[in-house]
Amino acid sequence: MRHNAFDNVNLPAAVGFVFATVSGWTVQEWAAAAALGYSLILIGEKVARLIRRKREGVQS
Numbered sequence: 001m002r003h004n005a006f007d008n009v010n011l012p013a014a015v016g017f018v019f020a021t022v023s024g025w026t027v028q029e030w031a032a033a034a035a036l037g038y039s040l041i042l043i044g045e046k047v048a049r050l051i052r053r054k055r056e057g058v059q060s
Contacts, residue, residue: 025033 022030022033
């Protein structure tokens with residue numbers, strides 16, 4: 001029960017913090033954040049592919 005109440009308080013605070021942080025960004029900072037996000041997606045896909053291959057190799 002306490003955990004849910006803690007989450008309910010932290011979510012608006014976290015959203016407010018993120019909004020306050022990104023609201024003052026320049027175009028260059030937005031571009032850098034987009035590039036970082038895209039890079040993380042590509043890295044995640046590569047890791048998932050490697051894990052999938054490793055599992056398939058072990059099961060064979």
